[in-house]
Amino acid sequence: MSTAPEWLDIFGHDEPYDDQVDGIETAIETARESGFLALEGACGTGKTMLALTAGIELVRDPESSFERVFVLTSVKQQLRQFEADLRTINANLPEDYHPISAMTLVGKADVCPYNLGNAGGIDDSNVYERCERLRDRTRGLTDEGTTAGSLVDRAKSQQVGLADSKSGASYLEAGGEPTPFPRETPEAGEGNVEYCPFYAGYLDDLPEDGDPIEAVPFDPTDFGLIEPEDLVRLAAGHGSCPHSVMGALLPNVEVLIGNYYHAFDPTTVESFTGGLIDEETFLVCDEAHMLEPRVRDLVGDSVSDRAIEDAERELSRVIEPLSAVEEAGADARHGSSAREEAAAVRAELDETDVTLGELRDTRRFLTALGDRLDERVTDYLDEAVPNWRGNLPDLDDDEIPLRDPETPATDDLTRWAERHGFDSRIWTRSESVCAVAARVLDTLDETEKRRASPPVGRTLALWHRADHTDFFREIELERTWDDTRSAESWRRAYTASYSLHNCLPAGAIGDRLDSFGGGVLMSATLEPLDVFTEVTGLKHIEEEADRPVIERTYGLEFPEENRASFAVAAPKFTYGNRGDPDESGDETTSTRRAYARAIRQVAEAPGNVLVGVPSYREAEWAASVLEDTDKPVLLDEATDDVATERLKQEFFAGDPKVLVTSLRGTLTEGVDYRGDRLAAAIVCGVPIINTASPRTRAVRTAYDREFGDGFRYALAVPAVRKARQAVGRVIRGPDERGVRVLCDERYAKESWDSVRGLLGAAEREEFQPVGTEMLGYALDQFWEETVTR
Known part of the structure; x- marks a missing residue:
């Protein structure tokens, strides 16, 4: 036995x-x-x-x-x-x-008591900047001799005063529990420095030489899974910082x-x-x-035109006090406040190895990078879209490669920089220079904000360090809209970024x-x-x-008799075969006629149906061929997460419907279609991404060089996984019944561009090839047998 x-x-x-x-x-x-x-x-x-x-x-x-x-x-x-x-x-x-013992990791926004309580001037838009600044101030107060315990007591005493006042202010609540502190952040020290009492509470509990786990105000062994709500309730209710407590728990669960x-x-x-x-x-x-x-x-990494502008202004803010005093010399008419500000900047710089000359050189570099970006984007649009100034609302996302995507070489921007005297030291030192500039600004400016200069400096340093074989550099044009920009500027319609992509x-x-x-x-x-x-x-x-x-x-x-799986040998659903949906109309090509028929046949399933196509434009066409169906047709569009979630809930509710979406969207992967939420799914075509894109060509070239078959590794395999994820939504439990259809001859037949071999072994056996003329009969037979069982 x-x-x-x-x-x-x-x-x-x-x-x-x-x-x-x-x-x-x-x-x-x-x-x-x-x-x-x-x-x-x-x-x-x-x-x-x-x-x-x-x-x-x-x-x-x-x-x-x-x-x-x-x-x-x-x-x-x-x-x-x-x-x-x-x-x-x-x-x-x-x-x-x-x-x-277990714990789910989340960000500061999910556990900050002030953010959760909509208090202290903290919300989702500023929680990270405010948190870091308040922590720094709290540590600064303790470094100056004020104990963490006294900061906690001060906050509690301020709470008592508020509670007794006519304002009727109450304790801040977090996680459904009251905390020991007021809704507004307290102040202490000379100049009434604002600080975080929860972080002070954590520091007060933290032993000087002990294990941080000793600062956790509850015994984690008393719990199984500690979820964010538990963490907030247990830590903030005690008066300690939930995010800091989470950090202390990390090595102990x-x-x-x-x-x-x-x-x-x-x-x-x-x-x-x-x-x-x-x-x-x-x-x-x-x-x-x-x-x-x-x-x-x-x-990878990227830096936008707006970030470059912001970083340039930040460096100017650091440089200007020193320059003003330098130009004024010993002139007594120069204000004492300006001299004090310059002295504060100089004191900060003296603590680092960054010089005023480096600050000026880096600012000059950022200015030149911004000018170069404007020049490149303008020249590109003048050539690619000659009338772009008169059609700003119609511009699409775009890419400007900085080298031939299929030939690894030094990029145009790096060569331009070398020609203009911006050597390797400028690139690599930008990281330290920009970090120091941000640190100086934090001493001068009391406003909590995320500084642009540190990430800009890091990106420039990485741009110089990264090789030119596995990394591809380009300018990305992301469609945005900014009415404050000139009507003659591309910046009104685009955010442009220098982008560095790791192809491999x-x-x-x-x-x-x-x-x-x-x-x-x-x-x-x-x-x-x-x-x-x-x-x-x-x-x-x-x-x-x-x-x-x-x-x-x-x-x-699950039982095989509960599902029917078909690989339909329809003509390849490629652009060359199907034509442009806006030009070809409803069903004017034989390829579109075949797919329209298959979509309609699958949509007749007794329940919800998912139709997946390679793009949102094709989704519009697929929805149009279902206009005469008896079921409501829901069309997924390239919108925000809120709209997508609303569409999903509408699909699940009420009578059966058809949901049409792009296979590159979010509704075909990671969504729970258990129970009667989905009876059938059809995938039309192989959702290979745009092969003409410079970035895609660069990735394919890198995979060709490394693995010998860039198309298979970089394009075909990810596309087939997308298709498999979509049809995999149908059968999610042992009692569920449904139909899965892969519609394209590349799934059904062996050929030079077949993807049948990229299916799993079990799927190759289950997804039996059928002709377009037999699909309707096979579907009817399955549903008839299912109803009688």
Whole structure:
């Protein structure tokens, strides 16, 4: 008789699936060898419980070196699933087990008592700047001899005074609980310096030489999952800073749940989570098919024309007092306040290695960069859109490459800078110069604001450091509108940015993954796994660091008779085949006629139907072919998150409807369509991004050079994952029934540009090819059989 595995005590349900058993044991065994499990598991596999069980078992094993599990997910719905599974685990632990301690990581805006209470002049727009400034002032007061405890007492005494006054002011409430402090931030010291009493409370609780965990005003072992609401209630109610308490808890809980920023954004890692990324941490990377594109965005950078202007003004603000005194010399008529301001600036500079000459040189560089940007954008628009000044509202987003995207070389801006005397020292020193300028301004200006100069300086330094092979530089034109700008200026219609893109983030991803002790990277759409391990640097880790990378693929566990899956051999839904929707009309091309027919046939399903097409323009066309359907048709447009959420809720409510959306939008991935929310989905075409875009061409070139097939790695695989995510919304539970349709012959046939081989093995078996003439019959047959069962 076999012995039950030890991890079964942690597993939150009565009986694991066979795939879960294999996955948990494989993850544990692989992590013990400092390796990673790359896992594709269809909906219903139980990936969340699988990964948590494996990680927690390793953390609880006294012979294991793992101290914590760090969960990363890019989708809020999945974050909630990890929280739910942790509650399930804790609710079903054996009686002699301590609860699994866990915490969800959030930003300051989510836990700041003043922001949550709409008090203290703090809101979402300024919470980060105000918080940092108030913390600095609080530390400054304690450095000057005022104790943190006395600051706490002063705030409480101000509260008493307010409560007794005619104003009727009350205690600030946060998390549904009263705090010990007033709604307005208190003041102390000479000049009545504003400070944060919650941060003072944290400093007062912080032992001088002890562990920061001692400053946590509650025992975390009394809890399982500590959610943001719990953190605010327990910390702010005590009079301590919830965000600081969260930082103290980080190394002391067994499971942390965050997003990709917490592990891959350089600024976040440096300031907050760096101590968690080591060989004692078991990584769970969820929705891992998004790892490559998300990290590519995080490890690139950009600086806008407006940021350059703001940074230039900030440097001028630092330079001007010194210049004024310098020009006035010993002239007694020069005001004492101006001399005092200049002395304050000089004192700050003397604490650094930044000189007045460097400040002037950097300001001159910023001025030249702004002028150069204006010149390049104007010249480009004059050539590409000759009548642009008369049609500013009609301009679209655009790109101006600064080198040939397919030929790695030094970019035009760097060459221009060299010709104009802006050498490497100007580029690299800009980071320090701009950081010092911001610091000086903070001593002169009492207004809380986010300084533009530090990020501008960091971007310029990175621009110079980054190589010209894996990085691509361009000017991005983002469609905005600013009535304060001249009607003759492109700045009225555009925000322009110097942008630096990391075309090949495998190195950055791999280096960061290599810092963890091991883990699981998982998704419902990870195949082809060989491509995934290469573009995320896992293959390099396996080969160079001798760390095992094990692959697993698990298909749908739900009854096959509940679903019908078709790969329709319709003509390729490419621009060349289908034509422009605005010019071709409703169904004037044979390709559009075939797709219109398929869309209508799928839309007849007895329930909600999702139609996914490659772009929002095509979504408008797809909605138009459904004008005569009996169901209401909802059209998703490129709008904000609020409008998208409203559209989603309208789709879920009431009688069956058809939702038409772009496959590049947010409604085809990470949205919960459980139960009767979705009966059928059709994907029209392969949603490959614009291959003519300079940035796309640069990425494809980098992938060609690194992996040998840039089109497959950079374009085809991500596109097929988008399609798989969309049809994967249909079947989310064992009792659900539905239809999944991939409509394009590239899914159905083997050919030079076929993508059928990019589907998972189980999907290739399930998505049987059918001709366009047979789809209607196959759909009718499925729904008839479903109704009779």
